Amino acid sequence: MNIEKAWEILKKEGFKKTDKREQILEIFSQTEKYITARDILDVMMAEHPGMSYDTIYRNLSTFVDLGILEETELTGEKHFRMQCEADHHHHHFICMSCGNIKEIHYCPMETLQNAIPGYQIENHKFEIYGNCPECH
Amino acid sequence: MNIEKAWEILKKEGFKKTDKREQILEIFSQTEKYITARDILDVMMAEHPGMSYDTIYRNLSTFVDLGILEETELTGEKHFRMQCEADHHHHHFICMSCGNIKEIHYCPMETLQNAIPGYQIENHKFEIYGNCPECH
DNA sequence: ATTGTAAATCGTAACGATTATGAATTAGAA
DNA sequence: TTCTAATTCATAATCGTTACGATTTACAAT
Known part of the structure; x- marks a missing residue:
């Protein structure tokens, strides 16, 4: 934005x-x-x-x-x-060295939608941490 | 445990x-x-x-x-x-009302392994929040 | 332009979670 | 039983955040 x-x-x-x-x-x-x-x-x-x-x-x-x-x-x-520009839901890889992020255009909830019937999902967090190509 | x-x-x-x-x-x-x-x-x-x-x-x-x-x-x-007894890596659904958890025996990293080449993955967090069957 | 008013900021203190520390106590080995 | 390092106690400091009354400011209405 x-x-x-x-x-x-x-x-x-x-x-x-x-x-x-x-x-x-x-x-x-x-x-x-x-x-x-x-x-x-x-x-x-x-x-x-x-x-x-x-x-x-x-x-x-x-x-x-x-x-x-x-x-x-x-x-x-x-x-x-x-806030990201991307108009669709996505997640982030976060570099623990430089702090830069990479958008991950994949959401685990897609494949998990029906795996836990009876459970009312309100929210989720999916983040990946590590080092980006520039930081190792 | x-x-x-x-x-x-x-x-x-x-x-x-x-x-x-x-x-x-x-x-x-x-x-x-x-x-x-x-x-x-x-x-x-x-x-x-x-x-x-x-x-x-x-x-x-x-x-x-x-x-x-x-x-x-x-x-x-x-x-x-x-710490969970489960001997294999897994994640949790966490009920925001009662605080109880449900083990989710699925990890998004499996399908994401090769999606971000060059990025050195150290860690990840995947948690689902909501209400369990007893709390709604 | 001028004024009026709600919104925004300042200055400062309070707060809640956590960490730190030096003195006293204690578990467990000798 | 004694010794010593580990553990706990008692307390204060720190850190990130929130709160609040007084002052200032953006902007809409005059």
Whole structure:
């Protein structure tokens, strides 16, 4: 997703255009990686020394709710990245060295659909971890 | 895994037999669910009011290292349960209401093995969340 | 343009989960 | 029974995150 698309969504949902949001989106648009709230904070602190934790965490949460960012738990910390463009459901290989991701256009749930009758599936997580070709 | 098997492993690795470890294992042997450090603490505090955080967290960590417990991140908290008996690799359906699990004897990596050449796979996570037959 | 108002941010503190530490206790070998 | 390393206790520190009243700001209505 690009910044324009993100603003479209924000505007449609009645959120205001602010410098802080612009800068957060800017940071995400410049990387493929999953990054933490603290990563964002560090970058923004350099420019706006008076940044508040509240601003970062509240906006990250908002962006996830609106489908602008996607979130995953990595080594005990929440990590975020711009939502993929791909219009169909998919999963990710995550490089534990450089943090870059590769889209995996395959979902195990397809073949598992009828394997557990009586169980009401709400959600699933499928992630692959390792090193990408550039990191070994 | 049962308590005897756990003690076997602990003894073999040179760990001592203590009341606290006995009680922690006891708790895990009585449930199928993923539970938190605090769950353990609450139960044990009732009996031993002077319990230390340290004792719980250190032992949980040890047990995971030794393969006695398995660990997963659920809603921001580490959850633990007794390692499955099953001798082959498998995954879990986790009920978000009652916490019980169902073993899923299927692994998506089988069909994905050769799909991402050049990527060195170290690990993967595949979990299904929802409600079990008893919870809906 | 100016004003009004809800939204957003700031500054700071609180919170919950986890880790760390030095002193006291204890399991198990000698 | 004694010795010693392992374990636990008691407590504080740390880390990521959330909360909140006061202040500022975007933007819609005038």
